[in-house]
Amino acid sequence: SQQGEEDPQALSIQEGENATMNCSYKTSINNLQWYRQNSGRGLVHLILIRSNEREKHSGRLRVTLDTSKKSSSLLITASRAADTASYFCATDGNTGGFKTIFGAGTRLFVKA
Amino acid sequence: DAGVIQSPRHEVTEMGQEVTLRCKPISGHNSLFWYRQTMMRGLELLIYFNNNVPIDDSGMPEDRFSAKMPNASFSTLKIQPSEPRDSAVYFCASSSDYGYTFGSGTRLTVV
Numbered sequence A: 001s002q003q004g005e006e007d008p009q010a011l012s013i014q015e016g017e018n019a020t021m022n023c024s025y026k027t028s029i030n031n032l033q034w035y036r037q038n039s040g041r042g043l044v045h046l047i048l049i050r051s052n053e054r055e056k057h058s059g060r061l062r063v064t065l066d067t068s069k070k071s072s073s074l075l076i077t078a079s080r081a082a083d084t085a086s087y088f089c090a091t092d093g094n095t096g097g098f099k100t101i102f103g104a105g106t107r108l109f110v111k112a
Numbered sequence B: 001d002a003g004v005i006q007s008p009r010h011e012v013t014e015m016g017q018e019v020t021l022r023c024k025p026i027s028g029h030n031s032l033f034w035y036r037q038t039m040m041r042g043l044e045l046l047i048y049f050n051n052n053v054p055i056d057d058s059g060m061p062e063d064r065f066s067a068k069m070p071n072a073s074f075s076t077l078k079i080q081p082s083e084p085r086d087s088a089v090y091f092c093a094s095s096s097d098y099g100y101t102f103g104s105g106t107r108l109t110v111v
Helices: none
Strands: A004-007 A010-014 A019-025 A029-037 A043-050 A055-058 A061-066 A071-076 A085-093 A100-102 A106-111 B005-007 B010-013 B019-024 B031-038 B042-050 B053-056 B065-071 B074-079 B088-096 B099-102 B106-110
Touching (some): A010 A019, A029 A061, A029 A071, A029 B099, A100 B042, B010 B019, B019 B106, B042 B065, B042 B074, B053 B065, B074 B088
Parallel strands (some): A010 A106, B010 B106
Antiparallel strands (some): A004 A019, A029 A043, A029 A085, A055 A061, A085 A106, B005 B019, B019 B074, B031 B042, B031 B088, B042 B053, B088 B099, B088 B106
16 A cells, blocks of 8 residues: 555645645654646656754645654745646655655645 | 646557656655556555665556566556556655655546
């Protein structure tokens, strides 16, 4: 089964609203990453948060990590129509190696 | 840097034919990954290399799939013979300490 699972699976909001997506994972991690994928394109790395960090900001993005609950959230503030995309979380385990496991993604639709 | 470069962007082939997908990672990235994405199964890791050496190929679905990385700047994913269920978008990614950089993918259609 997937290491990372996002919810909701789909989210539709109005431009200007905030969008929150959540990710849960099963095993211990070194870091957790969020990616965006526009339709028909490759994934674009948004932000990486390490296991010893609790919160990270990048522009309109805010990521939190709760290792005790094995969960993370991605908040996009003041959303824009251009934020319409699928968002994936991905985790790197701490058992060695380089394997990153991606969740199934949240499809975000921002209505203008 | 041009990013991760994949070719071709689209491939349509007949069942039974050999298909070769190509990837040029970002210079200086030591790890390279091949993923397959479908609506049904999402993003699946097929194989990854570190310093040109295959580390984990447990995601390769069958012996029909093979991947090589003859040098640090080139990798191939080959399917022989191809089947309709191989139709998907195949992504190559290379990584640094700060995350992955994905190519634009190859959309493979096997008819």
